[in-house]
Amino acid sequence: MAFRNKNIVIIGGSSGIGFATAQLAYQQGATVTITGTSTATAQQAAQLIGNVAAYPLDITDEHAVNRFFNQLTAIDHVLVSAGGTKLGSLFEGSVADHATPIQLRLLGNIHVVRAATPKLRSGGSFTFTGGLSTDRPVSGAWVSGIATAVAEQMARVLALDLAPIRFNAISPGYTDTPMWTNVLGDNREQVLATVAHTLPVKRIARPDEVAQAVLSLMQNKSVTGEVIHVDGGARLV
Helix, strand or coil: CCCCCHHHECCCCCHHHHHHHHHHHHCCCCEEEEEEEEEHHHHHHHHHHHCEEEEEEECCHHHEEEEEEEHCEEEEEECCCCCCCCCCCCCCCCHHHHHHHHHHHHHHHHHHHHHHHEEEEEEEEEEEECCCCCCCCCCCCCHHHHHHHHHHEEEEEEHHCCCEEEEEEECCEEECHHHHHHHHHHHHHHHHHHHHHHHCCCCEEEEHHCCCCCCCCHHCCCCCCCCEEECCCCCCC
């Protein structure tokens, strides 16, 4: 039980990579707290995982983030998996719509770090969520590229500024999560199959494979300021 007696908080733990990480951490003995976009989604996820605490949370709301962490006791590790993306031209939709994913990874990460740090035990860590579009810009995905770059660079900078607290980022590529249904709609299966064919590994990653990398970052006390890519080699092609 690698994470026995460890308290892990997963922001955005009700679906996708966050949910998979919560499951894996719980299976490895951790005491897990997850958040979701609503009470219902958070509690539904918690019931599927096991005996975990679940709360609704909007991490762009600083006061809500402070209230959330104030009710917790000591924390060992935090994963910020809340995110999302938006496709489209710079001139499509409103500026506010485009700004939301960026605010989640900029303001959201800042709010979480400021509120959680006083609760963090010695040897603790934060893991942010970046993404493939930081290294491989995709036409129409400019919002995603900026947002993921923010998260990854924040991990590097804070690893220096707030040492010895460890900060890292996970950079998933195309992963089989509900997010792609929201982004691609009915074209999801066709698009992901086409992408899989282009990858060196010829398959799309599963959420639990990304979760394994997240837990490795939490566990390895000599790793900080790193961005770990779990993208099937997408950056190479």
